[in-house]
Amino acid sequence: MSRQVAARQTSSVDVDDGSAHILHVDMDAFFASVELLDHPELKNQPVAVAYDGPRSVISAANYVARRFGVGSAMPLAMARKRCAGLVVLEPRGHLYRHYNRMVMDIFADITPMVEPISIDEAFLDVSGARRLFGSAGAIAAQLRERMFSETGLTCSIGVAASKYVAKVASTQAKPDGLLIVPASRTLEFLHPLPVSALWGVGAVSAKKLAGLGLDTIGELAETPGRVLERALGAAAARQLSALAQGIDPRTVAALTAKRVEKSISQETTFASDISDPATIERYLLQLSQGVARRLRHANVLSSTIAIKLRAADFATASRSRTLTEPTAVSRTVAEIATDLYRASGLLGRPLRLVGVRAENLHAADGGLAGPDLLWDDEGKWRAADATLDTVESRFGRDAVLPASLLADASLHPDINRKGADGGLDT
Amino acid sequence: MKLHVNRDLLSDAVSFVVKLLPQRTTLPILSGVLLDASGQTLTLSTFDYEVSAQTSVPAEVATAGEVLVSARLLSDISHRLPHEDVTLETNDSTLTITSGQSTFVVYTMPVDEYPKLPTVETWSGEIDAEEFATAVTQVAIAASRDDVTPVLTGVELTVSGDSLTLVATDRYRVALRTVPWTNASDTQEISALIPARTIGEVAKTFSNQGVVSIAITNGTDHDMVAFQAGGKRVTTLLIKGNFPPVTRLLPESVPNFAVVKTTDLIDASRRVGLVLDRESPLRFTFSLDGLLLEAVGSDQAQANEQVEAFLSKDDVVVSMKPQLLIDALSHVHTEYAKLGFTTTDNPNKPGPVLITGQLAKDQVSDDNYKYLLQPNLLLR
Numbered sequence: 001m002s003r004q005v006a007a008r009q010t011s012s013v014d015v016d017d018g019s020a021h022i023l024h025v026d027m028d029a030f031f032a033s034v035e036l037l038d039h040p041e042l043k044n045q046p047v048a049v050a051y052d053g054p055r056s057v058i059s060a061a062n063y064v065a066r067r068f069g070v071g072s073a074m075p076l077a078m079a080r081k082r083c084a085g086l087v088v089l090e091p092r093g094h095l096y097r098h099y100n101r102m103v104m105d106i107f108a109d110i111t112p113m114v115e116p117i118s119i120d121e122a123f124l125d126v127s128g129a130r131r132l133f134g135s136a137g138a139i140a141a142q143l144r145e146r147m148f149s150e151t152g153l154t155c156s157i158g159v160a161a162s163k164y165v166a167k168v169a170s171t172q173a174k175p176d177g178l179l180i181v182p183a184s185r186t187l188e189f190l191h192p193l194p195v196s197a198l199w200g201v202g203a204v205s206a207k208k209l210a211g212l213g214l215d216t217i218g219e220l221a222e223t224p225g226r227v228l229e230r231a232l233g234a235a236a237a238r239q240l241s242a243l244a245q246g247i248d249p250r251t252v253a254a255l256t257a258k259r260v261e262k263s264i265s266q267e268t269t270f271a272s273d274i275s276d277p278a279t280i281e282r283y284l285l286q287l288s289q290g291v292a293r294r295l296r297h298a299n300v301l302s303s304t305i306a307i308k309l310r311a312a313d314f315a316t317a318s319r320s321r322t323l324t325e326p327t328a329v330s331r332t333v334a335e336i337a338t339d340l341y342r343a344s345g346l347l348g349r350p351l352r353l354v355g356v357r358a359e360n361l362h363a364a365d366g367g368l369a370g371p372d373l374l375w376d377d378e379g380k381w382r383a384a385d386a387t388l389d390t391v392e393s394r395f396g397r398d399a400v401l402p403a404s405l406l407a408d409a410s411l412h413p414d415i416n417r418k419g420a421d422g423g424l425d426t
Numbered sequence: 427m428k429l430h431v432n433r434d435l436l437s438d439a440v441s442f443v444v445k446l447l448p449q450r451t452t453l454p455i456l457s458g459v460l461l462d463a464s465g466q467t468l469t470l471s472t473f474d475y476e477v478s479a480q481t482s483v484p485a486e487v488a489t490a491g492e493v494l495v496s497a498r499l500l501s502d503i504s505h506r507l508p509h510e511d512v513t514l515e516t517n518d519s520t521l522t523i524t525s526g527q528s529t530f531v532v533y534t535m536p537v538d539e540y541p542k543l544p545t546v547e548t549w550s551g552e553i554d555a556e557e558f559a560t561a562v563t564q565v566a567i568a569a570s571r572d573d574v575t576p577v578l579t580g581v582e583l584t585v586s587g588d589s590l591t592l593v594a595t596d597r598y599r600v601a602l603r604t605v606p607w608t609n610a611s612d613t614q615e616i617s618a619l620i621p622a623r624t625i626g627e628v629a630k631t632f633s634n635q636g637v638v639s640i641a642i643t644n645g646t647d648h649d650m651v652a653f654q655a656g657g658k659r660v661t662t663l664l665i666k667g668n669f670p671p672v673t674r675l676l677p678e679s680v681p682n683f684a685v686v687k688t689t690d691l692i693d694a695s696r697r698v699g700l701v702l703d704r705e706s707p708l709r710f711t712f713s714l715d716g717l718l719l720e721a722v723g724s725d726q727a728q729a730n731e732q733v734e735a736f737l738s739k740d741d742v743v744v745s746m747k748p749q750l751l752i753d754a755l756s757h758v759h760t761e762y763a764k765l766g767f768t769t770t771d772n773p774n775k776p777g778p779v780l781i782t783g784q785l786a787k788d789q790v791s792d793d794n795y796k797y798l799l800q801p802n803l804l805l806r
Contacts, residue, residue: 324572373597374675374778374800 010177013137019183020136021127022252024158024166025143027103028175030120031060033153034099035089047087050076053271059091063175094396096120102151110139115252121170123163125252137180144178161186164248168197186246191218198243205232205240220244264298265308266290267355273312275350281338282404287356288334289402292327295358296389301326302358305336309346310353319344325373326362330388331381333358427491428515429463433525435483436468436512437504442658443472443479444501446627458535459497461514461521464490468514471543472497477624478543481658494535495521503530544661546652549639551610553590555655559633561592561603562625564757564795568601569594569622577667581622583651585642586615593673594622597800599750600672601757604794610639618642618651619665628653628660676796680766680780682739684712685787688763692755694719694731699748701727707745707802712737712767736787742767744776745802751781754797758783764790776801 027033031049036042046065050056056076068083080086100119107114110133113125126139133139140157147155154176158169161183168190173179181189195201195209195217208231214220220228221244228237242248266287274280284307295302306320319340327333337356341347391400443459451457451474462469468485472478493516504512509526516522516534523530562581570578581594590607593600632638635655642651649664698719699708711718717735722728744767755763760783768777779799783791 321574324570324574372800372802374595374600374672374798375597375670 008174008177009172009179011137011180013135013141013178013180017182017184018135020159020161020166020180021125021130022160022163022166023124023126023136023140023143024160024163024170025107025122025124026156026158026170026174027120028154028156029060029062029066030099030153031091031096032062032065032089034095035092036062037152039089042087045087046070046083046085047089048076048079049089049091050079051090051271052076052088055269055271099151099153103147103153103155106143106146106150110143113252123166123252137178140178140180144176162246162248163250163252164199164243165190165246167199168193171197187218187221190244190246191216191221193217195220198240200236200239200243205236208232217244263357263359263361264291264294264300264302265355265357266294267308267353269353270351273350273352275348277341277347280341280351280354283354284337284341284356285334285402286405287354288337289330291356291358292330292333292385293389293392295328295333295361296385298361299364300361301328301364302333303360303362304358305333305340306357306359307337307340307344308353308355308357309341309344309351311346312350312352314352316353317344317346320357320359322360325378326360327378328364328385329378329381330385332378427461427463427493428488429468429513430486430488431468431483431512431514433504433507433510433512437501437507439468439470439481439483440497440501440504442481442631443470444497445631446477446479446624446660446662447472447497448474455494455535455539456541457497458494458540459500460492460494460537460540462492463487463514473541473543475541475663477660477662479658479660480543491516492537493521494537494540495532496535499532503532544648544650544652546641546654546659546661549610549641549652549654550585550616551590552608552637552639553605555632555635555638557605558590558638559629560759561590561605562629564603564759565592565594565601566622566626567594567753567757568596568599568797570596572596576665577619577669579622580619580665580669581625582617582619582669583625583640583642584615584617585609585640591673593669595670595672598747599754599800600675600796600798601754602673602676602794602796616642616644617669618644618649619667619669620651620662621665624660624662631660632656632658675778676798677766677768677780680768682737682742682769683764683766684717684735684737684742685762685764685784686717686733686735688755688758688761690733691717691763692752694733695748695752695755698729698731701729702748704749705747707747708751709743709745711741711743712765713741742776744779746779746799747802750799754781754799757797758791758795759793760785760791762787775803 032047035049036047044064046068048061048065048070049059058070058072058074058076058079060072061070065083065086070079070083070086096119104116107122107124111124111126111129115123117123126136129139130136133142136159140159144155144157147153156170156174156177158166158173159180160166160169165181165186169179169181193216195214196206198217209220212227212231214223220240225237225241228241268283268287303326304320304322306318308316308318310316321336321340388400440459456474460471463485464487466484466487467482469480469482471480503523507525508528511525513524514521519534521532521534523532566581569581573579578596581592584591585607588607588609589604591602591604593602632653632655638653638655640651640653643649650661651664652659652661695708698721701721701724709720709722712735714737717733718730719733720730762784764782764784766780768780770777779801781797781799783793783795785791
C-alpha cells in the first residue's frame with residue numbers, strides 16, 4: 001500500500017562483528033499463521049483473519065493474501081475486491097494470547113531484557129546473553145529455529161546496535177528472515193531505504209519530504225537541519241535527522257517488575273449500531289466481568305468504575321462512580337456499569353461502542369478479603385468469583401457464564417465466546 | 427396582596443422553610459417561597475417535589491393573595507430589615523418589601539406553575555418533641571453520608587403499638603433507639619426510611635415544640651412522612667429500597683463486658699488518636715488492670731494511655747477507629763458506658779462491640795440506646 005517495501009534483505013550469521021546487540025523479533029503474519037496451524041490445508045491460499053461484518057477490518061493476512069495487496073487494517077470489503085478467493089477466518093483472541101505466552105517464554109529463556117511492543121513483536125537486548133549463547137547473530141538464528149520447532153510459527157529478526165535500526169532490519173528481512181546490521185554498516189544499510197521506513201514518517205510527512213525532493217533516508221541525512229525544520233517543525237526534524245544517522249539512544253526497557261496499571265478497561269465496537277438497552281446491558285455485563293477478572297488477576301481493587309458510550313454519530317460520553325469500598329467483584333462492577341448506563345441519558349440511543357473501565361486502583365493488601373464491616377454484601381459474590389476463577393483456570397475462560405450471556409447469537413463473536421475453545425487460555 | 431407583618435416572626439418563618447431547600451434546585455421555580463395571605467395569617471411554603479416545609483405567622487392582611495419569590499433572597503432580606511414593622515405589597519410582577527426607610531423590590535415567579543404541596547389525611551401518632559430530638563441525634567450519627575448506597579443514608583423509623591424505633595447504619599456500625607409513642611389511630615406496625623439529613627433538621631427544629639405529630643404514608647406511589655409541631659410542617663418523600671435487617675445483628679445479651687467512665691474514654695481516645703491517620707484504628711486492651719489504649723503503626727509517633735475500666739470476665743483485645751467509638755460514647759448521655767464484647771467462630775477475630783449507656787458502674791441505663799461497632803482486624 002502506501003508504505004513502499006524494498007526487496008527483501010537477509011544476511012548470514014557471520015556478518016555479526018559483535019557491535020550489534022539488540023534484536024527486534026517480529027512474528028510473521030502472527031494471527032494468520034496461528035490460524036493456519038489449525039488449517040494446514042489453507043497454507044497456499046490467501047487467508048485473512050477478520051470478523052465477518054460490514055465494518056470489519058483485516059486483523060492479519062498471510063503472505064499469499066499480501067501478494068494480492070491485502071494488508072492489516074484494510075476494510076474487509078476492499079480486501080475481498082482485491083482478492084476474490086480470500087479465505088476469511090474469525091479471530092480467536094485466546095489462541096493468540098496463548099501463543100504469545102509461548103513466544104515470550106522462549107524470549108525469557110534467552111534474556112530477561114525483553115521489551116514487548118505488542119502481541120507479536122518485542123525487542124531483546126542480548127548483550128548479557130552473548131557469553132552464554134554466542135554472538136547476537138548466532139542467538140537470533142537459534143531463536144528462529146527454536147521458535148519454529150516449538151510453536152510451528154516463523155518470525156523475522158533484525159539485529160543491530162540500536163532499537164530503530166533493528167526494527168527496520170526485521171522489516172527488511174520479512175518474511176521468515178534474519179538481517180544483521182553491524183554498527184559499521186548502519187548507514188550503508190539505512191541510506192538507500194525510502195524515507196517512509198523512518199519511524200514517525202507517515203503519509204503526511206512523506207508527502208512533505210517528497211515536496212523537498214527527498215525520497216531516501218540517505219537524501220534526508222544529507223539535508224541541512226534548518227530545511228527540515230521549516231518543513232516538519234523543530235522536534236520532528238531533529239528526531240528524523242538522528243534516526244537517519246542511525247542514532248537512537250533508547251534502550252530496551254525490560255518489564256522486570258510487574259507494571260502497576262493505572263486503570264483496567266475493556267471495550268467493544270458493534271458490527272452495527274445497537275439501541276436495545278437489554279442487549280447493551282448484556283455487553284456491559286460481559287465487559288464488566290472481563291475487567292473484574294483482570295482486577296483480580298492483578299491483585300488490585302478499584303474505587304472508581306466508569307463506562308464509555310459512543311453514539312452512532314461518534315459523540316462519546318463517559319460516566320463514572322466512586323465507591324466507598326474498593327471492589328474486584330464482577331457483580332458489583334456490572335451493577336455499577338448498568339446503573340451508569342441507565343442514568344446516562346443514552347438509554348435507547350443507537351450506540352456503536354461501549355466500554356467499562358476500573359480506575360483508582362489499590363493493591364489488595366489483605367488479599368481480596370472484605371473490609372471490616374458488620375455485614376458484607378459482597379462476601380458471597382467474592383466467593384463465587386474465586387470459584388469461577390478456579391474453574392476458568394482449568395477449563396478455559398467462559399467455561400461458566402451468567403445465564404443472560406449464554407448462547408446468544410446476537411452478540412459479537414468475541415464477546416459471546418463459548419466454552420468450547422477452553423483449555424488453552426488461563 | 428398587601429399585608430403588615432412583624433419582622434422577627436417573618437424572619438423566623440422564612441428561615442424555617444428555607445432550611446430544607448437544597449442549595450440548587452432542578453427547576454428555578456422550586457427555589458421560590460410561596461407567600462399566601464388570607465384571613466389574619468401569612469402562610470409560607472417551600473417544596474422541591476421531595477421535601478416540603480410550611481408554616482404560618484399572624485399578619486394584618488389588607489388584601490389577600492399569593493406570590494412566589496426567591497426563598498434565599500427573601501431570607502437574606504428579612505434577616506436584615508431595619509424596622510420591626512414590615513409591609514409586603516405586590517404590583518404586577520414585583521413584590522415590594524418596606525421596612526423603616528428601606529425598600530426592596532423583588533421580582534416574582536408565576537404562582538400557577540408552582541407545584542401543590544402534599545397534604546396529610548390522617549396522623550399516625552404523637553411523640554414527645556425533646557425525646558424525639560435526642561433519639562434522632564443518637565441514631566442519625568450512624569447513617570452513611572455516602573450516596574452510593576442510598577438506603578444507608580436514611581434513618582429507618584418504625585412505629586408499633588406504643589413504641590417508635592429508629593435505626594441507622596453505614597455498615598461499620600448500627601445505632602438503634604426506641605422511644606415511647608402515642609398511636610393516634612389503629613395504625614398497625616409501619617416503617618418509613620427517611621433521609622438522615624431531613625429527619626435530623628426536623629428533630630432539631632421541633633425539639634422545643636412540646637409534641638410532634640407524625641404521619642406515615644407507605645405502600646403508595648408517593649410514600650412520604652409528615653412531621654408537624656407548633657404550626658410548622660415538614661414532609662419528605664421516603665427513600666426507596668429495602669433497609670437491611672440490621673436489628674438482628676444486635677445481640678440479646680453479652681456476658682463479657684467492660685464498664686468505663688464515658689468522658690474518660692472519650693478524652694483518652696482523642697488524645698492517643700492524635701498520632702494516627704484519621705482512618706487508622708486504636709488498639710484497646712481490656713484486662714483486670716483496666717484498659718490500655720495504644721496507637722501503633724504510625725511512622726511518626728506512638729502513644730498509649732491507661733484508663734480505669736471494670737471488666738466482667740475475660741481479657742479482650744480489640745481494634746477500633748477512635749472516631750467511631752467517640753460517636754457512640756458522646757451519644758449514650760450517661761456517666762458510664764458499657765462495652766460488650768461478642769465473639770466469632772475465629773478466636774483471633776473479635777466480634778462486634780455493643781456500646782450502651784450505664785447510669786452507674788452497676789446500673790444499666792433504661793433508654794434502650796444501642797450502638798454496635800465492627801472492630802478492625804488487629805495489627806500485629
